[in-house]
Amino acid sequence: MFRIINNLKNLSLDISPVVTDTFNVISVRWRRNPRKPIWKGTAKSKIFRVPPRPNIPEEERLEITRLYNKYRTEVKSINNYLTSKYNVENQQEDDKDLKQKQFEADLAACMKLNDEWNAKQKILREARTAAELQDLIKLAQEKKLITLEKRSQRLKEAEEIVKEQKELSKHFILPEMLDAEIEKSLANPVDHNFALDKEGNRIIGRETRPPLDKKVEKIRQ
Amino acid sequence: MPYKYIGRTLDHKGKTLWEIIGNLKNCGIGRVIARNMFERYPEPTFMRILEVEAHPSPEKITMDDRRRVKVLVDYTFRAKRLPEPLIIDAISYKADYKLIPKDEEANYCKGNSIPMKLMPKMIELPPLLKELVIRDNIANNEPIDKDNEIEIAYKRGPFANFRPVKENEKPDVEVTLGVGEPITPSLYKGIDLKQSSNVRHNKSQ
Structure with missing residues (x-):
């Protein structure tokens, strides 16, 4: 840009010196002096003002749009051209071999560093895995002991149950004893019925009669 | 109310x-x-x-x-x-x-999109910039014609309905510097657009 401005100044010169230095030129447009700062907000007298909508005829709008699009495309093209021609970054990009070499050197350095880290990590990892294995073995042994304990406990409980059942089995009625037992029960019938008198005495047996009154006894006498 | x-x-x-x-x-x-x-x-x-x-x-x-x-x-x-x-x-x-x-x-949802328009790839530099480029070329002992035309920076994207031509293709429209071909010629009544652009073009050369 600087070169262009230089050239504009010295248009009468036949041949101008080629300058490749670049710097930004910032132009300030529409500066109104003195202007109200933007953070002051809308003026009191303008708060309720409703600006009318611009009424542009359709034909004119289309033409304005076309011209502006054309202008923007052309300016962008010129911008791109100047950037590609004078930008310092673009100048360096041309040396492809240098870039490739830089890339390879960087890659080699990265790989070396990576290998070092990997070697360090390998030692740490092996120590950690060995410790973890020991821990696991210890844990497994503890678990085994607990399981054996539980198993013996369960066996003891089962034996106790068997003992109890054996004790009970002495009173069982076996098939050989069945006839005798039936005879025995027929010979000794049990009457579970009972009645209650006014005093709350339980009189067992369906056929049992209450003790006779004295009066009744008297009459009988 | x-x-x-x-x-x-x-x-x-x-x-x-x-x-x-x-x-x-x-x-x-x-x-x-x-x-x-x-x-x-x-x-x-x-x-x-x-x-x-x-x-x-x-x-x-x-x-x-x-x-x-x-x-x-x-x-x-x-x-x-x-x-x-x-x-x-x-x-x-x-x-x-x-x-x-x-x-x-x-x-x-029925309807056809606008057909793809083929646009020229290069455009002539504006007169003053062209003069500067020519002077640069002379100073650097390069052919005078070098970089007298530049690539047009078109908008790209999925919705663009135009693209620059590739090799062995002919553009549908011509893009020149200046006002170009107006959509509504009635706005330019009494002005010879072609002549005015030609005058400018000749002056630059």
Whole structure:
């Protein structure tokens, strides 16, 4: 840009010196002096003002749009051209071999560093895995002991149950004893019925009669 | 008393996206939604909803704080369909959406896009810059014709309906410096555009 401005100044010169230095030129447009700062907000007298909508005829709008699009495309093209021609970054990009070499050197350095880290990590990892294995073995042994304990406990409980059942089995009625037992029960019938008198005495047996009154006894006498 | 609105008029017309989607079965997946703003184009612009993700509602819904919704859509702009689905989130608050009824979908989505226009690849430099480039060339002992034409920076993207020509292709239109060919010649009544551009062209040389 600087070169262009230089050239504009010295248009009468036949041949101008080629300058490749670049710097930004910032132009300030529409500066109104003195202007109200933007953070002051809308003026009191303008708060309720409703600006009318611009009424542009359709034909004119289309033409304005076309011209502006054309202008923007052309300016962008010129911008791109100047950037590609004078930008310092673009100048360096041309040396492809240098870039490739830089890339390879960087890659080699990265790989070396990576290998070092990997070697360090390998030692740490092996120590950690060995410790973890020991821990696991210890844990497994503890678990085994607990399981054996539980198993013996369960066996003891089962034996106790068997003992109890054996004790009970002495009173069982076996098939050989069945006839005798039936005879025995027929010979000794049990009457579970009972009645209650006014005093709350339980009189067992369906056929049992209450003790006779004295009066009744008297009459009988 | 009828309402009397005071203030600037709007271009938007319709509902916010949440107002439509929140009231539809299955959040309106598979339905077609259009924006009123894009109905100014003759070609159809619409979107088909693929996925919906709700945002929390603001504590008090006002005109300045409306509920948004994140929607994945199959987007078609001016009858050109985007190859990949588009996420609509930040613009979902705009009260400019409308739902297309199912029976009108086929009719609404019908339409052809603008055919691709082939544009020239290079354009001549503006006169002053061209003069400077020529001087540079002379100073650096290079051919005078070098860089007298530059590549045009066209807008690229999925919706561009023009592209620069490739090799062995002829452009459909000619692009020159200056005013160019007007859409409405009636605005330039009494002005010979061709002659004026020629004069400028000759002067530069």
